[in-house]
Amino acid sequence: MHGNLLPKDGEVYFYENFFTRSEEHHLFDVLKQKTTWRQEPVKIMGKEILQPRLTALYGDTYKPYSYSGITMKPQQWFPELLLVKEKVETFLNIKFSTVLLNYYRNGTDSMGWHRDNEKSLGKNPTIASLSFGASRPFLFRHYRDRKLRVKIHLLPGSLLVMKGTIQDHWQHSLPKVPKLVEARINLTFRAIVDK
C-alpha cells in the first residue's frame, strides 16, 4: 500500500484513509461552499473553450501562477483550507505555498493528459493530491513508452503523492466517467519556487 506504485522513472504513493469518512464528508461541504470556483477558458488549437471542470487557486502570495496556457491569481487561504494544508505538510514534512483546487461537477468533467512540469515548480517537485466526494479513476502513462500505464482509484479521503522524476517521465489524467452524477473535489498542493 505504501510502496512506490510506479515501476520506474518516478514515484507515486497512495494513502487511502488520510481523512476519516466524517472528516471527508465535512471537508467536501466546506470546500464546495467556501471556495470561489471559476470555469476558466483555455485556448486549444487557437480556439477558446472552457475547461471541463471548475478551478480555484489559493496561495501565500498574490503572485500569479501559470500552467498549461492559463494564468491564475491566487486567493488568500481560508481557515479550513489552511488546516488541510498543515495536516498534509506535517504528514509529509514539506512546506507548500499554493493549492490548485479542481471541482469535477460529474463524470463528464475531466482533466486531460499532462505533466506538472512548469518551471515555477522547480526540478522534481513533490505534489500532494487530496480527493473528496466521488471516486474517480486516475491514470499514469510513461511519456516515451506509452504502453506503460498505471491506474489508481482516487477514493474520497485519500492522499496521493507524486515525487522524484515523475513529472519528467510520466503524464497523468483524470478520464471521463460518463454515467457518474456525483461531484468530486481535488486539491493539489504545490511549492512554487521563487526565481
Ligand SMILES: O=C(O)CCC(=O)C(=O)O
Ligand atoms: O483531479 C485530480 O486528481 C488531478 C488533478 C491534477 O492532475 C492537477 O491539478 O494537476
Ligand SMILES: [Fe+2]
Ligand atoms: Fe496534474
